[in-house]
Amino acid sequence: MIIAVASGKGGTGKTTVAAGLAISMSAERKIQFLDCDVEEPDAHLFLRPSLLEKEPVFVPEPVVDQSLCDYCGRCMEVCAYNAIAVFERNVLVFPQLCHGCGGCSYFCPCRAIAEKGRIIGVLEAGRSGNMDFVHAVLNIGEAQPVPLVKAVKKRLNPECLVIVDASPGTSCPVVEAVRGSGFCLLVTEPTPFGLHDLAMAVEMTEALKIPRGVVINRSDLKYDDIIENFCLSRGIPLLLKIPFSREVAGFYARGVNMAEGIPEWRETFRELYQKVMVFSETVARYKR
Amino acid sequence: MKQLLVISGKGGTGKTTIVGSFAVLAKKKVLADCDVDAPNLHLLLKPEVKTSGDFYGGKKALIDAEECRQCGKCIELCRFEAISGDFQVNPLLCEGCGVCFHACPYEAVSLIDDLSGNWCISETVYGPFVHARLGVAAENSGKLVAKVREKAGELAEEKGKDLIIIDGPPGIGCPVVASLSGVDLALVVTEPTVAGIHDLTRILGVADYFGVRKAVCINKYDLDQEKSKEIEGYCAENGVAVAGKIYYDPAVGKSLAAATPLINYAGNKMARQIIKLWQSVEELL
Numbered sequence A: 001m002i003i004a005v006a007s008g009k010g011g012t013g014k015t016t017v018a019a020g021l022a023i024s025m026s027a028e029r030k031i032q033f034l035d036c037d038v039e040e041p042d043a044h045l046f047l048r049p050s051l052l053e054k055e056p057v058f059v060p061e062p063v064v065d066q067s068l069c070d071y072c073g074r075c076m077e078v079c080a081y082n083a084i085a086v087f088e089r090n091v092l093v094f095p096q097l098c099h100g101c102g103g104c105s106y107f108c109p110c111r112a113i114a115e116k117g118r119i120i121g122v123l124e125a126g127r128s129g130n131m132d133f134v135h136a137v138l139n140i141g142e143a144q145p146v147p148l149v150k151a152v153k154k155r156l157n158p159e160c161l162v163i164v165d166a167s168p169g170t171s172c173p174v175v176e177a178v179r180g181s182g183f184c185l186l187v188t189e190p191t192p193f194g195l196h197d198l199a200m201a202v203e204m205t206e207a208l209k210i211p212r213g214v215v216i217n218r219s220d221l222k223y224d225d226i227i228e229n230f231c232l233s234r235g236i237p238l239l240l241k242i243p244f245s246r247e248v249a250g251f252y253a254r255g256v257n258m259a260e261g262i263p264e265w266r267e268t269f270r271e272l273y274q275k276v277m278v279f280s281e282t283v284a285r286y287k288r
Numbered sequence B: 001m002k003q004l005l006v007i008s009g010k011g012g013t014g015k016t017t018i019v020g021s022f023a024v025l026a027k028k029k030v031l032a033d034c035d036v037d038a039p040n041l042h043l044l045l046k047p048e049v050k051t052s053g054d055f056y057g058g059k060k061a062l063i064d065a066e067e068c069r070q071c072g073k074c075i076e077l078c079r080f081e082a083i084s085g086d087f088q089v090n091p092l093l094c095e096g097c098g099v100c101f102h103a104c105p106y107e108a109v110s111l112i113d114d115l116s117g118n119w120c121i122s123e124t125v126y127g128p129f130v131h132a133r134l135g136v137a138a139e140n141s142g143k144l145v146a147k148v149r150e151k152a153g154e155l156a157e158e159k160g161k162d163l164i165i166i167d168g169p170p171g172i173g174c175p176v177v178a179s180l181s182g183v184d185l186a187l188v189v190t191e192p193t194v195a196g197i198h199d200l201t202r203i204l205g206v207a208d209y210f211g212v213r214k215a216v217c218i219n220k221y222d223l224d225q226e227k228s229k230e231i232e233g234y235c236a237e238n239g240v241a242v243a244g245k246i247y248y249d250p251a252v253g254k255s256l257a258a259a260t261p262l263i264n265y266a267g268n269k270m271a272r273q274i275i276k277l278w279q280s281v282e283e284l285l
Helices: A014-025 A043-047 A074-078 A103-107 A146-154 A172-178 A192-208 A225-234 A246-253 A264-287 B015-025 B041-045 B073-077 B099-103 B141-159 B174-180 B194-209 B225-237 B251-258 B268-284
Strands: A002-006 A031-035 A050-064 A084-087 A090-093 A113-128 A131-138 A161-165 A183-188 A212-219 A238-243 B002-007 B029-033 B048-063 B109-124 B127-134 B163-167 B185-190 B214-218 B241-245
Touching (some): A002 A172, A002 A192, A014 A212, A043 A131, A050 A090, A050 A146, A103 A113, A183 A192, A192 A212, B015 B251, B015 B268, B041 B109, B048 B099, B099 B109, B194 B214, B241 B268
Parallel strands (some): B002 B163, B029 B127
Antiparallel strands (some): A050 A113
């Protein structure tokens, strides 16, 4: 089973829920934790894994052998990203714009373009207790997170209960992180901002056809209506409320997950897992 | 004309809350929301849209089933695994590179302009405002950010404004890079938590990488005073100005619930902190 944790809005508590679920389930299930927020990976601060394995992540980058090039301009013509420019007697490559589609190299009539790997970040893997942990870190100045998310997802071990921590938003890196999951937990907060971005995240799970449920973090009885009404009107299960508490916030500030700092929460997270299983099985049965 | 960008690395540290208050305090400015992936500033500013336009981020391949002979060339060459065994293009995976289009021996593939969002120029009680929204699961957020900034620049010129205040996206990737280029100051909003500090160091690195001047605002300062001191120490060591410290206050929750700029709800103490932050930022600009 793969459970993804996403949110739309940043800072609503994705990592808190993902890490809380992982810690609480690790006593009874083999857990693999995949932190797919490669721009700002934070889960390791709470799970404190020993990251013994490090592996660079490459993207292909075209390299032009100008002794073979006849400056015909075919590469520039096929490149959809303006990542290669051909002048009368020179070819320039702009690696940050390149998506690594391989078009320039494939279509070059002179076979003048080879591809070499360019490092854009590092994947790190290790263990936290009996939990497997994988994340990746995008190098400063690099703009493309997706190849790193793919590298993390490649490590997916289907024999484990896999928990995927996504980045905020609903665009390409989030889609890459969430796709293929059996269920998506959407973490939100009871504010108009939380609601707005939750609606976008729901739209994303619908495009990906993944069953989803909502967790309200920093729940406040005065304001929860705004999320509850939305869930009700859209037929989305509201699976958990985590009340606002200075105690939880204080633990969080120091890098301690609530399931570690307040052990009573483990039972609640185990119940959350049970609910996720019930809903995903129901959806799977309905699809059949 | 000056450009101020508010960013954070980590999401949810209070970027939009701060920009909302700057919208009230700053004079002669244009506001721009460059968090095109999850835009929220419009919820505070309640814009009246004047003009809007479609945003085509790129292209998507489309296979004409009648022309296709299922030779498999496209599947073999596609690096994004976007073409299924029955020769359907998955638009969520297609990056519009066009390799299949150029390679198909039967000319069965076409490239379709992909409507992936829209942008708006609006009027608000705080002044002109440019915002946009990227479609769900869409690509090219950097290009849409560039569009918003281009429109904001034109608008500032046209209306004789001398400042653009940009609400930035979280993270350090493509939309952040597009937001950073050529701004006069990046104000990084952080919080005193281990994750906040971790992400702060990364986003300051990105600003350095692109040669952008930066300052820091510590939000929720009293959540963990020890961590706040750690941030101040880090900033002092690295020569980054701490432009402001905002303490936690229940007014934040109320202003969020009411979707109104915080400064309108803040008590004296908090209002003073926000005004002080704005004055320091103005000086740094």
